[in-house]
Amino acid sequence: MKFELVAGQAVLERTPSTLRALLAGLAPAWSLATEGDGTWSAYDVVGHLIHGERTDWIPRAEIILAQAGERRFTPFDREAQFRESAGRSLDELLDQFATLRAANLDTLAGWRLTDEQLALTGVHPVFGEVTLGQLLATWVAHDLGHVAQVARVMARQYRDAVGPWRAYLPILGAD
């Protein structure tokens, strides 16, 4: 599927309510569970999404749209949530994510981007030249990847509890 603004926005605007429906009010046994050392819980994922709203998608889009001065993106901190979420409740994080996302989607809509603008480029610290369209498509796919991750991490808590059904549930992973 080609990236199109309207279709991409439709997913981006649904992510906060999807995560709220899945996670709000859930016991810590679910929301803090991980897949093992060094892996993320649902709580960690929401903090990571918040950091992305603040420092990744829109700031990088602004760098591309400016087409002046430094077109190289600041590297994204994938561990920021462990600092920034400290002491905050999951419901608080879900609210903050929804607020930041709504504001960022307002900014995006306000730009009324043309196909020409979607083809403008910035410089990714690892990949080199990338287009604005690729950045925005990545924002969408990144959301969906983390929704899938949250559901998977939760499902895997029942890896043993399902008994022999594990063979029918690829989400639970191999041995």
Added chain:
Amino acid sequence: MKFELVAGQAVLERTPSTLRALLAGLAPAWSLATEGDGTWSAYDVVGHLIHGERTDWIPRAEIILAQAGERRFTPFDREAQFRESAGRSLDELLDQFATLRAANLDTLAGWRLTDEQLALTGVHPVFGEVTLGQLLATWVAHDLGHVAQVARVMARQYRDAVGPWRAYLPILGAD
């Protein structure tokens, strides 16, 4: 994590609203997209979940709880949705899933199951003896697996659109 009724119910009751938040009103380009021939779209998944509410989880639990006569489950039809969903809108299916799930959770709560009952067994057509607790844990993990699947199927529509970022998005799969 051991299966516990309250924790399991907390996930089961969230699935309809999670899928509604993710999918309601979404364009067919998203909801009917698959991962290729023989794979399911978000629309197919919701139909499959409806069929499970009708013929799988609660009917099998009833067979186990009866502990009389035939304890062998009827095999589940994994293709039923292709017949049963025909001609119906996704939003209609989302509503029906929510209604059926709410009724099934009422039934489940009404049973006030004890640990002894969760240890009762029925006979799975392939696995043989399985406990009621394993069946209910599977209901939960199955929900979460399909939520993850829907997000993954949608994400993969942007496999090419993300350009080089694909390398950072495991959800998009290998080549």
